[in-house]
Amino acid sequence: MRKVLLSFLFIIMFVQYTFAKPLVVTSTYILSSLVNQIAQNKVDTAFIVPENANPHFFNPTPKDIQELAKSNLFISVGYGFEFWFDKVKNNIKGKTLILSDYHKNPIGKKTLSGKIIANPHIWLDVDFVKNTAVYAIADNLCKIDTKNCSFFMNNAKNLSQEISHIQNDYKKLFKNKNICIVEVDPAFDYFLRSFGKQPCAKMLQEGSGELTLTSFKQLDNCKCKKGIVVYAFRAKQAKVIAQEKHYKDVYLSPLGNSKDNRLNSYIKLLQYNLNTIKNAVND
Incomplete structure (x- = not known):
């Protein structure tokens, strides 16, 4: 046995x-x-x-x-x-x-x-x-x-x-459009570069947590009548900047979310951020 x-x-x-x-x-x-x-x-x-x-x-x-x-x-x-x-x-x-x-x-x-x-x-x-x-x-x-x-x-x-298909959609979105992008959090430097955009103002550098007068002076570089203020974590600061420039504040997800069906894969993360920007730009 x-x-x-x-x-x-x-x-x-x-x-x-x-x-x-x-x-x-x-x-x-x-x-x-x-x-x-x-x-x-x-x-x-x-x-x-x-x-x-x-x-x-x-x-x-x-x-x-x-x-x-x-x-x-x-x-x-x-x-x-x-x-x-x-x-x-x-x-x-x-x-x-x-x-x-x-x-x-x-x-x-x-x-x-x-x-x-x-x-x-x-x-x-x-x-x-x-x-x-x-x-x-x-x-x-x-x-x-x-x-x-x-x-x-x-x-x-x-x-x-x-x-690649989604990246091409990003590039088409900004083609022939004079739209300024203000970046509040440094999370999106690579992201913006991926479809040929540079922020007119980078409000925070990597490792920096507070907005300063020097940060706000960068907004002088944003000459577009239409623009978006992208952020991941600092919603209040983004809203203040958006009101200052008469731009739209736009939340983008940097990390996705396993519990959110809109964000629970890398492809969905890219598509979600694309749709969010598209809605703000075309509004």
């Missing part, structure tokens, strides 16, 4: 091990959404920074570190975004992908203690995501699940094409 029981337990353990999906842990939800669009149901995903937390200040909990230790692949943004990474990297036994290692055109680049620090919001750099990041993710998925490699690569190609 004991031999039968042991044999039964062995079979259960063998089946669980054989059919267990690889675990991919990312720092943020939006990166997990990219993984899910490429890997679909071939892997399990988890993310470290809670969606209601500020990723610039969040520190992983002991439970998060346990999750990292179990992961087959950990994906982070880099450029100092995961300031806690050095504290936990020794707990990561699987592979690690740092997207900034593949990013070639950082904004606000500087070197600190031998490491490159820059504006970290590169998941909103649409050119980078469609041309490089999706394929880097697929390639690393291949390393932890070789049998599904062609599936990952094909999905990365399809995702890249979807992103």
